[in-house]
Amino acid sequence: MHHTETSKQKLSSAGEVQLTAEQHPLIGSIGEVSAILESLQSNRLFVVIDKPAYHASGADAVLEPLFLQRTTTWFTNFELNPKLVDVQRGVEAYRDCQPDFMIALGGGTAIDLAKLIGSIAVQAESARDIATGRATIEVPGKPLMAIPTTAGTGSEATHFAVVYVDGKKYSVAHPSLLPRYAIVDSTLTASLPKRMTAATGLDALCQAIESIWAVGATEESLEYASEAARLAFGNVVIATNSPTPASRDAMCRAAHLAGKAINITKTTAPHALSYALTSRHGVPHGMAVAITLAPMLAFNAGVTDQDCTDPRGAAAVRDRIAGILDVLGTDNVEDACASIKNLLQKIDCPTTLEAVGVKTSDELQTIVDSVNVERLSNNPRRASQNQLLHLLRNTIP
Ligand SMILES: [Zn+2]
Structure with a gap:
Protein backbone atom coordinates (compact mmCIF):
# COMPACT_ATOMS: atom_id res chain seq x y z
CA MET A 1 0.00 0.00 0.00
CA HIS A 2 1.21 3.49 -0.71
CA HIS A 3 -0.36 5.50 1.97
CA THR A 4 2.29 8.11 2.57
CA GLU A 5 2.21 11.49 4.24
CA THR A 6 2.35 13.24 0.89
CA SER A 7 -0.56 11.25 -0.49
CA LYS A 8 -2.59 12.26 2.56
CA GLN A 9 -1.82 15.90 1.99
CA LYS A 10 -2.68 15.59 -1.67
CA LEU A 11 -6.00 13.94 -0.89
CA SER A 12 -7.01 16.63 1.54
CA SER A 13 -6.67 19.30 -1.15
CA ALA A 14 -8.55 17.19 -3.67
CA GLY A 15 -11.43 19.57 -4.21
CA GLU A 16 -9.55 22.41 -5.87
CA VAL A 17 -7.36 20.46 -8.23
CA GLN A 18 -7.30 21.50 -11.87
CA LEU A 19 -5.53 18.80 -13.83
CA THR A 20 -3.17 19.16 -16.73
CA ALA A 21 -1.07 16.50 -18.43
CA GLU A 22 1.86 17.44 -16.20
CA GLN A 23 -0.11 16.82 -13.03
CA HIS A 24 -0.56 13.52 -11.32
CA PRO A 25 -3.50 11.58 -9.98
CA LEU A 26 -4.04 11.74 -6.24
CA ILE A 27 -2.94 8.43 -4.78
CA GLY A 28 -4.73 6.50 -2.09
CA SER A 29 -5.45 2.96 -0.90
CA ILE A 30 -8.76 1.08 -1.17
CA GLY A 31 -9.67 2.04 2.40
CA GLU A 32 -9.72 5.69 1.38
CA VAL A 33 -12.38 5.42 -1.32
CA SER A 34 -15.21 5.96 1.14
CA ALA A 35 -13.74 9.22 2.46
CA ILE A 36 -13.10 10.49 -1.06
CA LEU A 37 -16.70 9.85 -2.14
CA GLU A 38 -17.93 11.53 1.06
CA SER A 39 -15.76 14.58 0.54
CA LEU A 40 -16.98 14.95 -3.04
CA GLN A 41 -20.61 14.46 -1.98
CA SER A 42 -20.88 12.20 -4.93
CA ASN A 43 -24.26 10.49 -5.25
CA ARG A 44 -24.57 9.32 -8.84
CA LEU A 45 -21.85 6.91 -9.85
CA PHE A 46 -21.03 5.34 -13.19
CA VAL A 47 -18.76 2.38 -12.59
CA VAL A 48 -16.81 0.48 -15.25
CA ILE A 49 -15.90 -2.75 -13.56
CA ASP A 50 -14.25 -6.00 -14.53
CA LYS A 51 -16.58 -8.25 -12.52
CA PRO A 52 -14.23 -11.22 -11.99
CA ALA A 53 -11.49 -8.81 -10.85
CA TYR A 54 -13.96 -7.00 -8.58
CA HIS A 55 -14.58 -10.17 -6.61
CA ALA A 56 -11.13 -11.78 -6.87
CA SER A 57 -9.38 -8.61 -5.68
CA GLY A 58 -11.55 -8.33 -2.57
CA ALA A 59 -12.54 -4.80 -3.60
CA ASP A 60 -16.19 -5.89 -3.52
CA ALA A 61 -16.22 -6.03 0.28
CA VAL A 62 -15.15 -2.39 0.52
CA LEU A 63 -16.99 -0.93 -2.46
CA GLU A 64 -20.31 -2.77 -2.46
CA PRO A 65 -21.74 -0.84 0.54
CA LEU A 66 -20.60 2.45 -1.00
CA PHE A 67 -22.31 1.59 -4.28
CA LEU A 68 -25.52 0.57 -2.47
CA GLN A 69 -25.67 3.92 -0.65
CA ARG A 70 -25.67 5.76 -3.98
CA THR A 71 -27.34 5.65 -7.37
CA THR A 72 -24.86 3.44 -9.15
CA THR A 73 -24.94 2.48 -12.82
CA TRP A 74 -22.83 -0.52 -13.70
CA PHE A 75 -21.00 -1.16 -16.94
CA THR A 76 -19.48 -4.60 -16.76
CA ASN A 77 -19.79 -6.70 -19.90
CA PHE A 78 -16.88 -5.84 -22.10
CA GLU A 79 -14.21 -7.76 -23.98
CA LEU A 80 -10.50 -7.79 -23.16
CA ASN A 81 -8.73 -4.91 -24.98
CA PRO A 82 -11.00 -1.86 -25.42
CA LYS A 83 -13.22 -2.00 -28.50
CA LEU A 84 -15.21 0.81 -30.11
CA VAL A 85 -18.50 -1.12 -29.75
CA ASP A 86 -17.99 -1.31 -25.99
CA VAL A 87 -17.21 2.41 -25.83
CA GLN A 88 -20.39 3.16 -27.80
CA ARG A 89 -22.53 0.98 -25.50
CA GLY A 90 -20.92 2.64 -22.49
CA VAL A 91 -21.55 6.13 -23.81
CA GLU A 92 -25.28 5.34 -24.20
CA ALA A 93 -25.50 3.94 -20.69
CA TYR A 94 -23.61 6.93 -19.31
CA ARG A 95 -25.90 9.46 -21.00
CA ASP A 96 -28.96 7.67 -19.56
CA CYS A 97 -27.75 8.07 -16.00
CA GLN A 98 -25.89 11.43 -15.96
CA PRO A 99 -23.42 10.55 -13.16
CA ASP A 100 -21.39 13.03 -11.12
CA PHE A 101 -18.41 10.70 -10.63
CA MET A 102 -16.86 7.68 -12.32
CA ILE A 103 -14.98 4.70 -10.98
CA ALA A 104 -12.98 2.22 -13.06
CA LEU A 105 -11.84 -1.07 -11.55
CA GLY A 106 -9.83 -3.77 -13.28
CA GLY A 107 -6.86 -3.88 -15.63
CA GLY A 108 -5.96 -1.55 -18.46
CA THR A 109 -9.09 -2.44 -20.43
CA ALA A 110 -11.52 -1.29 -17.72
CA ILE A 111 -9.57 1.88 -17.01
CA ASP A 112 -9.11 2.85 -20.67
CA LEU A 113 -12.79 2.14 -21.38
CA ALA A 114 -13.85 4.34 -18.47
CA LYS A 115 -11.61 7.17 -19.67
CA LEU A 116 -13.10 6.97 -23.16
CA ILE A 117 -16.73 6.53 -22.09
CA GLY A 118 -16.65 9.38 -19.56
CA SER A 119 -15.02 11.72 -22.02
CA ILE A 120 -16.82 10.83 -25.24
CA ALA A 121 -20.22 10.93 -23.51
CA VAL A 122 -19.85 14.70 -23.03
CA GLN A 123 -18.52 15.52 -26.52
CA ALA A 124 -20.64 16.56 -29.48
CA GLU A 125 -18.69 14.41 -31.96
CA SER A 126 -19.20 10.66 -32.39
CA ALA A 127 -17.26 7.96 -30.55
CA ARG A 128 -15.94 6.63 -33.86
CA ASP A 129 -14.61 10.02 -34.96
CA ILE A 130 -12.91 10.68 -31.63
CA ALA A 131 -11.46 7.16 -31.38
CA THR A 132 -9.97 7.35 -34.86
CA GLY A 133 -8.65 10.88 -34.41
CA ARG A 134 -11.00 12.53 -36.92
CA ALA A 135 -12.45 14.63 -34.08
CA THR A 136 -10.88 15.83 -30.86
CA ILE A 137 -11.93 16.00 -27.23
CA GLU A 138 -13.14 19.53 -26.46
CA VAL A 139 -14.51 19.41 -22.92
CA PRO A 140 -13.41 17.42 -19.84
CA GLY A 141 -15.61 14.62 -18.52
CA LYS A 142 -16.59 14.01 -14.89
CA PRO A 143 -13.72 13.09 -12.55
CA LEU A 144 -12.58 9.48 -12.65
CA MET A 145 -11.14 7.28 -9.93
CA ALA A 146 -9.05 4.43 -11.35
CA ILE A 147 -8.58 1.32 -9.23
CA PRO A 148 -6.11 -1.03 -10.95
CA THR A 149 -6.33 -4.69 -9.95
CA THR A 150 -3.29 -5.65 -12.01
CA ALA A 151 0.24 -4.31 -11.68
CA GLY A 152 1.07 -3.45 -15.25
CA THR A 153 -0.61 -0.93 -17.49
CA GLY A 154 -0.14 2.18 -15.36
CA SER A 155 -3.23 3.49 -17.16
CA GLU A 156 -4.30 5.13 -13.89
CA ALA A 157 -1.35 7.51 -14.35
CA THR A 158 -1.67 8.39 -18.05
CA HIS A 159 -3.69 10.81 -20.14
CA PHE A 160 -4.27 8.42 -23.02
CA ALA A 161 -6.42 5.40 -23.78
CA VAL A 162 -6.09 2.57 -26.28
CA VAL A 163 -9.07 1.56 -28.41
CA TYR A 164 -9.42 -0.95 -31.26
CA VAL A 165 -11.60 0.13 -34.18
CA ASP A 166 -12.26 -2.54 -36.84
CA GLY A 167 -9.24 -4.46 -35.52
CA LYS A 168 -6.93 -1.45 -35.78
CA LYS A 169 -5.38 0.06 -32.67
CA TYR A 170 -5.73 3.76 -31.91
CA SER A 171 -4.56 5.83 -28.96
CA VAL A 172 -6.72 8.74 -27.85
CA ALA A 173 -4.81 11.41 -25.92
CA HIS A 174 -6.05 14.40 -23.98
CA PRO A 175 -4.94 15.98 -20.67
CA SER A 176 -8.47 15.52 -19.27
CA LEU A 177 -8.21 11.72 -19.69
CA LEU A 178 -5.81 11.55 -16.74
CA PRO A 179 -7.77 10.05 -13.80
CA ARG A 180 -8.27 12.42 -10.89
CA TYR A 181 -7.68 9.65 -8.34
CA ALA A 182 -5.61 6.47 -8.48
CA ILE A 183 -6.08 3.76 -5.90
CA VAL A 184 -2.75 1.93 -6.06
CA ASP A 185 -3.14 -0.80 -3.50
CA SER A 186 -1.17 -4.03 -3.80
CA THR A 187 -3.62 -6.00 -1.63
CA LEU A 188 -5.94 -5.90 -4.66
CA THR A 189 -3.39 -7.89 -6.69
CA ALA A 190 -2.83 -10.61 -4.08
CA SER A 191 -4.89 -13.23 -5.95
CA LEU A 192 -3.85 -12.29 -9.47
ZN1 LIG B 1 1.80 -1.33 -22.54
Whole structure:
Protein backbone atom coordinates (compact mmCIF):
# COMPACT_ATOMS: atom_id res chain seq x y z
CA MET A 1 0.00 0.00 0.00
CA HIS A 2 1.21 3.49 -0.71
CA HIS A 3 -0.36 5.50 1.97
CA THR A 4 2.29 8.11 2.57
CA GLU A 5 2.21 11.49 4.24
CA THR A 6 2.35 13.24 0.89
CA SER A 7 -0.56 11.25 -0.49
CA LYS A 8 -2.59 12.26 2.56
CA GLN A 9 -1.82 15.90 1.99
CA LYS A 10 -2.68 15.59 -1.67
CA LEU A 11 -6.00 13.94 -0.89
CA SER A 12 -7.01 16.63 1.54
CA SER A 13 -6.67 19.30 -1.15
CA ALA A 14 -8.55 17.19 -3.67
CA GLY A 15 -11.43 19.57 -4.21
CA GLU A 16 -9.55 22.41 -5.87
CA VAL A 17 -7.36 20.46 -8.23
CA GLN A 18 -7.30 21.50 -11.87
CA LEU A 19 -5.53 18.80 -13.83
CA THR A 20 -3.17 19.16 -16.73
CA ALA A 21 -1.07 16.50 -18.43
CA GLU A 22 1.86 17.44 -16.20
CA GLN A 23 -0.11 16.82 -13.03
CA HIS A 24 -0.56 13.52 -11.32
CA PRO A 25 -3.50 11.58 -9.98
CA LEU A 26 -4.04 11.74 -6.24
CA ILE A 27 -2.94 8.43 -4.78
CA GLY A 28 -4.73 6.50 -2.09
CA SER A 29 -5.45 2.96 -0.90
CA ILE A 30 -8.76 1.08 -1.17
CA GLY A 31 -9.67 2.04 2.40
CA GLU A 32 -9.72 5.69 1.38
CA VAL A 33 -12.38 5.42 -1.32
CA SER A 34 -15.21 5.96 1.14
CA ALA A 35 -13.74 9.22 2.46
CA ILE A 36 -13.10 10.49 -1.06
CA LEU A 37 -16.70 9.85 -2.14
CA GLU A 38 -17.93 11.53 1.06
CA SER A 39 -15.76 14.58 0.54
CA LEU A 40 -16.98 14.95 -3.04
CA GLN A 41 -20.61 14.46 -1.98
CA SER A 42 -20.88 12.20 -4.93
CA ASN A 43 -24.26 10.49 -5.25
CA ARG A 44 -24.57 9.32 -8.84
CA LEU A 45 -21.85 6.91 -9.85
CA PHE A 46 -21.03 5.34 -13.19
CA VAL A 47 -18.76 2.38 -12.59
CA VAL A 48 -16.81 0.48 -15.25
CA ILE A 49 -15.90 -2.75 -13.56
CA ASP A 50 -14.25 -6.00 -14.53
CA LYS A 51 -16.58 -8.25 -12.52
CA PRO A 52 -14.23 -11.22 -11.99
CA ALA A 53 -11.49 -8.81 -10.85
CA TYR A 54 -13.96 -7.00 -8.58
CA HIS A 55 -14.58 -10.17 -6.61
CA ALA A 56 -11.13 -11.78 -6.87
CA SER A 57 -9.38 -8.61 -5.68
CA GLY A 58 -11.55 -8.33 -2.57
CA ALA A 59 -12.54 -4.80 -3.60
CA ASP A 60 -16.19 -5.89 -3.52
CA ALA A 61 -16.22 -6.03 0.28
CA VAL A 62 -15.15 -2.39 0.52
CA LEU A 63 -16.99 -0.93 -2.46
CA GLU A 64 -20.31 -2.77 -2.46
CA PRO A 65 -21.74 -0.84 0.54
CA LEU A 66 -20.60 2.45 -1.00
CA PHE A 67 -22.31 1.59 -4.28
CA LEU A 68 -25.52 0.57 -2.47
CA GLN A 69 -25.67 3.92 -0.65
CA ARG A 70 -25.67 5.76 -3.98
CA THR A 71 -27.34 5.65 -7.37
CA THR A 72 -24.86 3.44 -9.15
CA THR A 73 -24.94 2.48 -12.82
CA TRP A 74 -22.83 -0.52 -13.70
CA PHE A 75 -21.00 -1.16 -16.94
CA THR A 76 -19.48 -4.60 -16.76
CA ASN A 77 -19.79 -6.70 -19.90
CA PHE A 78 -16.88 -5.84 -22.10
CA GLU A 79 -14.21 -7.76 -23.98
CA LEU A 80 -10.50 -7.79 -23.16
CA ASN A 81 -8.73 -4.91 -24.98
CA PRO A 82 -11.00 -1.86 -25.42
CA LYS A 83 -13.22 -2.00 -28.50
CA LEU A 84 -15.21 0.81 -30.11
CA VAL A 85 -18.50 -1.12 -29.75
CA ASP A 86 -17.99 -1.31 -25.99
CA VAL A 87 -17.21 2.41 -25.83
CA GLN A 88 -20.39 3.16 -27.80
CA ARG A 89 -22.53 0.98 -25.50
CA GLY A 90 -20.92 2.64 -22.49
CA VAL A 91 -21.55 6.13 -23.81
CA GLU A 92 -25.28 5.34 -24.20
CA ALA A 93 -25.50 3.94 -20.69
CA TYR A 94 -23.61 6.93 -19.31
CA ARG A 95 -25.90 9.46 -21.00
CA ASP A 96 -28.96 7.67 -19.56
CA CYS A 97 -27.75 8.07 -16.00
CA GLN A 98 -25.89 11.43 -15.96
CA PRO A 99 -23.42 10.55 -13.16
CA ASP A 100 -21.39 13.03 -11.12
CA PHE A 101 -18.41 10.70 -10.63
CA MET A 102 -16.86 7.68 -12.32
CA ILE A 103 -14.98 4.70 -10.98
CA ALA A 104 -12.98 2.22 -13.06
CA LEU A 105 -11.84 -1.07 -11.55
CA GLY A 106 -9.83 -3.77 -13.28
CA GLY A 107 -6.86 -3.88 -15.63
CA GLY A 108 -5.96 -1.55 -18.46
CA THR A 109 -9.09 -2.44 -20.43
CA ALA A 110 -11.52 -1.29 -17.72
CA ILE A 111 -9.57 1.88 -17.01
CA ASP A 112 -9.11 2.85 -20.67
CA LEU A 113 -12.79 2.14 -21.38
CA ALA A 114 -13.85 4.34 -18.47
CA LYS A 115 -11.61 7.17 -19.67
CA LEU A 116 -13.10 6.97 -23.16
CA ILE A 117 -16.73 6.53 -22.09
CA GLY A 118 -16.65 9.38 -19.56
CA SER A 119 -15.02 11.72 -22.02
CA ILE A 120 -16.82 10.83 -25.24
CA ALA A 121 -20.22 10.93 -23.51
CA VAL A 122 -19.85 14.70 -23.03
CA GLN A 123 -18.52 15.52 -26.52
CA ALA A 124 -20.64 16.56 -29.48
CA GLU A 125 -18.69 14.41 -31.96
CA SER A 126 -19.20 10.66 -32.39
CA ALA A 127 -17.26 7.96 -30.55
CA ARG A 128 -15.94 6.63 -33.86
CA ASP A 129 -14.61 10.02 -34.96
CA ILE A 130 -12.91 10.68 -31.63
CA ALA A 131 -11.46 7.16 -31.38
CA THR A 132 -9.97 7.35 -34.86
CA GLY A 133 -8.65 10.88 -34.41
CA ARG A 134 -11.00 12.53 -36.92
CA ALA A 135 -12.45 14.63 -34.08
CA THR A 136 -10.88 15.83 -30.86
CA ILE A 137 -11.93 16.00 -27.23
CA GLU A 138 -13.14 19.53 -26.46
CA VAL A 139 -14.51 19.41 -22.92
CA PRO A 140 -13.41 17.42 -19.84
CA GLY A 141 -15.61 14.62 -18.52
CA LYS A 142 -16.59 14.01 -14.89
CA PRO A 143 -13.72 13.09 -12.55
CA LEU A 144 -12.58 9.48 -12.65
CA MET A 145 -11.14 7.28 -9.93
CA ALA A 146 -9.05 4.43 -11.35
CA ILE A 147 -8.58 1.32 -9.23
CA PRO A 148 -6.11 -1.03 -10.95
CA THR A 149 -6.33 -4.69 -9.95
CA THR A 150 -3.29 -5.65 -12.01
CA ALA A 151 0.24 -4.31 -11.68
CA GLY A 152 1.07 -3.45 -15.25
CA THR A 153 -0.61 -0.93 -17.49
CA GLY A 154 -0.14 2.18 -15.36
CA SER A 155 -3.23 3.49 -17.16
CA GLU A 156 -4.30 5.13 -13.89
CA ALA A 157 -1.35 7.51 -14.35
CA THR A 158 -1.67 8.39 -18.05
CA HIS A 159 -3.69 10.81 -20.14
CA PHE A 160 -4.27 8.42 -23.02
CA ALA A 161 -6.42 5.40 -23.78
CA VAL A 162 -6.09 2.57 -26.28
CA VAL A 163 -9.07 1.56 -28.41
CA TYR A 164 -9.42 -0.95 -31.26
CA VAL A 165 -11.60 0.13 -34.18
CA ASP A 166 -12.26 -2.54 -36.84
CA GLY A 167 -9.24 -4.46 -35.52
CA LYS A 168 -6.93 -1.45 -35.78
CA LYS A 169 -5.38 0.06 -32.67
CA TYR A 170 -5.73 3.76 -31.91
CA SER A 171 -4.56 5.83 -28.96
CA VAL A 172 -6.72 8.74 -27.85
CA ALA A 173 -4.81 11.41 -25.92
CA HIS A 174 -6.05 14.40 -23.98
CA PRO A 175 -4.94 15.98 -20.67
CA SER A 176 -8.47 15.52 -19.27
CA LEU A 177 -8.21 11.72 -19.69
CA LEU A 178 -5.81 11.55 -16.74
CA PRO A 179 -7.77 10.05 -13.80
CA ARG A 180 -8.27 12.42 -10.89
CA TYR A 181 -7.68 9.65 -8.34
CA ALA A 182 -5.61 6.47 -8.48
CA ILE A 183 -6.08 3.76 -5.90
CA VAL A 184 -2.75 1.93 -6.06
CA ASP A 185 -3.14 -0.80 -3.50
CA SER A 186 -1.17 -4.03 -3.80
CA THR A 187 -3.62 -6.00 -1.63
CA LEU A 188 -5.94 -5.90 -4.66
CA THR A 189 -3.39 -7.89 -6.69
CA ALA A 190 -2.83 -10.61 -4.08
CA SER A 191 -4.89 -13.23 -5.95
CA LEU A 192 -3.85 -12.29 -9.47
CA PRO A 193 -3.24 -15.53 -11.45
CA LYS A 194 0.30 -16.40 -12.44
CA ARG A 195 0.02 -15.77 -16.18
CA MET A 196 -1.66 -12.41 -15.65
CA THR A 197 0.97 -11.35 -13.12
CA ALA A 198 3.64 -12.23 -15.68
CA ALA A 199 1.99 -10.49 -18.63
CA THR A 200 1.05 -7.31 -16.78
CA GLY A 201 4.40 -7.16 -14.96
CA LEU A 202 6.21 -7.40 -18.30
CA ASP A 203 4.14 -4.49 -19.59
CA ALA A 204 5.42 -2.40 -16.67
CA LEU A 205 9.01 -3.52 -17.28
CA CYS A 206 8.84 -2.77 -21.02
CA GLN A 207 7.11 0.57 -20.52
CA ALA A 208 9.84 1.57 -18.08
CA ILE A 209 12.71 0.51 -20.35
CA GLU A 210 11.14 2.03 -23.48
CA SER A 211 10.53 5.26 -21.58
CA ILE A 212 14.24 5.49 -20.70
CA TRP A 213 15.39 5.34 -24.33
CA ALA A 214 12.38 7.25 -25.75
CA VAL A 215 13.00 10.44 -27.70
CA GLY A 216 10.46 12.07 -25.39
CA ALA A 217 12.49 11.26 -22.23
CA THR A 218 12.93 14.12 -19.75
CA GLU A 219 14.72 14.35 -16.42
CA GLU A 220 11.43 13.79 -14.62
CA SER A 221 10.38 10.81 -16.76
CA LEU A 222 13.82 9.24 -16.31
CA GLU A 223 13.44 9.34 -12.57
CA TYR A 224 10.12 7.49 -12.70
CA ALA A 225 11.24 5.09 -15.41
CA SER A 226 14.56 4.13 -13.80
CA GLU A 227 12.91 3.35 -10.49
CA ALA A 228 10.11 1.47 -12.27
CA ALA A 229 12.57 -0.60 -14.32
CA ARG A 230 14.61 -1.45 -11.23
CA LEU A 231 11.53 -2.52 -9.27
CA ALA A 232 9.99 -4.50 -12.13
CA PHE A 233 13.21 -6.27 -13.13
CA GLY A 234 13.91 -7.17 -9.51
CA ASN A 235 10.42 -8.39 -8.64
CA VAL A 236 8.46 -9.69 -11.62
CA VAL A 237 9.81 -13.26 -11.34
CA ILE A 238 9.11 -13.48 -7.60
CA ALA A 239 5.68 -11.86 -7.94
CA THR A 240 4.83 -14.37 -10.68
CA ASN A 241 6.27 -17.62 -9.35
CA SER A 242 6.20 -17.25 -5.56
CA PRO A 243 4.40 -14.01 -4.76
CA THR A 244 5.03 -12.24 -1.48
CA PRO A 245 3.30 -9.07 -0.26
CA ALA A 246 6.59 -7.19 -0.75
CA SER A 247 7.00 -8.33 -4.37
CA ARG A 248 3.34 -7.52 -5.13
CA ASP A 249 3.82 -4.10 -3.60
CA ALA A 250 7.00 -3.49 -5.59
CA MET A 251 5.23 -4.44 -8.84
CA CYS A 252 2.34 -2.06 -8.08
CA ARG A 253 4.81 0.75 -7.54
CA ALA A 254 6.71 -0.24 -10.70
CA ALA A 255 3.52 -0.22 -12.77
CA HIS A 256 2.36 3.12 -11.45
CA LEU A 257 5.78 4.76 -11.91
CA ALA A 258 6.09 3.30 -15.42
CA GLY A 259 2.67 4.80 -16.14
CA LYS A 260 3.87 8.20 -14.92
CA ALA A 261 6.96 7.84 -17.09
CA ILE A 262 5.12 6.99 -20.32
CA ASN A 263 2.55 9.67 -19.54
CA ILE A 264 5.45 12.02 -20.33
CA THR A 265 7.42 10.08 -22.95
CA LYS A 266 4.93 7.70 -24.62
CA THR A 267 6.15 4.27 -25.72
CA THR A 268 8.41 3.19 -28.61
CA ALA A 269 9.14 0.33 -31.03
CA PRO A 270 8.31 -2.75 -28.89
CA HIS A 271 4.86 -1.29 -28.18
CA ALA A 272 4.40 -0.24 -31.81
CA LEU A 273 5.17 -3.79 -32.93
CA SER A 274 3.04 -5.42 -30.23
CA TYR A 275 -0.47 -4.39 -31.22
CA ALA A 276 -0.75 -6.69 -34.23
CA LEU A 277 0.59 -9.58 -32.13
CA THR A 278 -2.26 -8.94 -29.71
CA SER A 279 -5.07 -8.34 -32.21
CA ARG A 280 -4.02 -10.92 -34.84
CA HIS A 281 -2.29 -13.59 -32.76
CA GLY A 282 -4.03 -13.21 -29.40
CA VAL A 283 -0.83 -12.60 -27.43
CA PRO A 284 -1.50 -10.87 -24.05
CA HIS A 285 -0.38 -7.24 -24.32
CA GLY A 286 2.60 -7.35 -21.94
CA MET A 287 3.97 -10.53 -23.50
CA ALA A 288 3.46 -9.16 -27.01
CA VAL A 289 5.59 -6.17 -26.06
CA ALA A 290 8.26 -8.20 -24.25
CA ILE A 291 8.98 -10.46 -27.23
CA THR A 292 10.72 -7.66 -29.14
CA LEU A 293 12.30 -5.92 -26.13
CA ALA A 294 15.71 -7.63 -26.35
CA PRO A 295 16.08 -7.32 -30.15
CA MET A 296 15.12 -3.64 -29.92
CA LEU A 297 17.56 -3.10 -27.05
CA ALA A 298 20.37 -4.51 -29.21
CA PHE A 299 19.23 -2.42 -32.17
CA ASN A 300 18.91 0.83 -30.21
CA ALA A 301 22.28 0.31 -28.52
CA GLY A 302 23.83 0.52 -31.99
CA VAL A 303 22.49 4.03 -32.59
CA THR A 304 24.78 6.45 -34.46
CA ASP A 305 24.51 10.17 -35.19
CA GLN A 306 23.41 9.24 -38.72
CA ASP A 307 20.31 7.30 -37.68
CA CYS A 308 19.60 8.92 -34.29
CA THR A 309 16.11 10.47 -34.01
CA ASP A 310 16.80 12.15 -30.65
CA PRO A 311 17.86 15.79 -31.16
CA ARG A 312 20.19 15.42 -28.16
CA GLY A 313 22.33 13.05 -30.23
CA ALA A 314 23.47 9.42 -30.21
CA ALA A 315 25.84 9.82 -27.26
CA ALA A 316 22.95 10.98 -25.06
CA VAL A 317 20.87 7.97 -26.13
CA ARG A 318 23.78 5.60 -25.46
CA ASP A 319 24.10 7.14 -21.99
CA ARG A 320 20.49 6.33 -21.23
CA ILE A 321 20.90 2.82 -22.62
CA ALA A 322 23.90 2.38 -20.31
CA GLY A 323 21.45 3.17 -17.51
CA ILE A 324 19.19 0.35 -18.72
CA LEU A 325 22.12 -2.09 -18.81
CA ASP A 326 22.94 -1.03 -15.26
CA VAL A 327 19.41 -1.93 -14.13
CA LEU A 328 19.85 -5.31 -15.84
CA GLY A 329 23.07 -5.79 -13.85
CA THR A 330 25.60 -5.66 -16.68
CA ASP A 331 27.56 -3.25 -18.83
CA ASN A 332 27.30 -5.12 -22.11
CA VAL A 333 24.39 -5.40 -24.49
CA GLU A 334 24.67 -9.12 -25.22
CA ASP A 335 24.48 -10.00 -21.54
CA ALA A 336 21.55 -7.64 -21.12
CA CYS A 337 19.65 -9.33 -23.94
CA ALA A 338 20.45 -12.76 -22.48
CA SER A 339 19.24 -11.57 -19.11
CA ILE A 340 15.91 -10.39 -20.58
CA LYS A 341 15.48 -13.69 -22.40
CA ASN A 342 16.26 -15.58 -19.22
CA LEU A 343 13.68 -13.56 -17.29
CA LEU A 344 11.02 -14.24 -19.93
CA GLN A 345 11.72 -17.97 -19.81
CA LYS A 346 11.45 -18.04 -16.02
CA ILE A 347 7.90 -16.70 -16.21
CA ASP A 348 6.78 -18.72 -19.23
CA CYS A 349 6.68 -15.84 -21.67
CA PRO A 350 7.42 -16.72 -25.30
CA THR A 351 10.74 -15.31 -26.48
CA THR A 352 10.30 -15.64 -30.24
CA LEU A 353 7.71 -14.54 -32.76
CA GLU A 354 7.59 -18.10 -34.02
CA ALA A 355 6.40 -19.27 -30.61
CA VAL A 356 3.32 -17.06 -30.90
CA GLY A 357 2.47 -18.20 -34.42
CA VAL A 358 4.31 -15.74 -36.66
CA LYS A 359 5.92 -18.34 -38.91
CA THR A 360 6.03 -17.08 -42.48
CA SER A 361 7.58 -14.02 -44.13
CA ASP A 362 4.09 -12.86 -45.07
CA GLU A 363 2.94 -12.97 -41.46
CA LEU A 364 6.04 -11.09 -40.38
CA GLN A 365 5.47 -8.51 -43.11
CA THR A 366 1.92 -7.98 -41.82
CA ILE A 367 3.24 -7.25 -38.32
CA VAL A 368 5.74 -4.71 -39.66
CA ASP A 369 3.15 -3.13 -41.99
CA SER A 370 0.82 -2.58 -39.06
CA VAL A 371 3.33 -0.53 -37.10
CA ASN A 372 2.19 2.83 -35.83
CA VAL A 373 4.51 5.34 -37.44
CA GLU A 374 4.07 7.94 -34.71
CA ARG A 375 5.12 5.51 -31.96
CA LEU A 376 8.05 4.39 -34.06
CA SER A 377 9.25 7.98 -34.50
CA ASN A 378 9.60 8.06 -30.70
CA ASN A 379 12.20 5.27 -30.94
CA PRO A 380 15.72 6.73 -30.55
CA ARG A 381 17.12 4.96 -33.63
CA ARG A 382 15.42 5.27 -37.03
CA ALA A 383 14.24 1.87 -38.24
CA SER A 384 13.26 1.24 -41.83
CA GLN A 385 10.74 -1.48 -42.67
CA ASN A 386 13.59 -3.61 -43.96
CA GLN A 387 15.61 -3.18 -40.80
CA LEU A 388 12.61 -4.16 -38.70
CA LEU A 389 11.98 -7.21 -40.88
CA HIS A 390 15.61 -8.23 -40.59
CA LEU A 391 15.64 -7.66 -36.84
CA LEU A 392 12.47 -9.64 -36.25
CA ARG A 393 13.40 -12.43 -38.64
CA ASN A 394 16.24 -13.13 -36.23
CA THR A 395 13.70 -13.97 -33.56
CA ILE A 396 12.38 -16.73 -35.87
CA PRO A 397 15.07 -19.40 -35.61
ZN1 LIG B 1 1.80 -1.33 -22.54
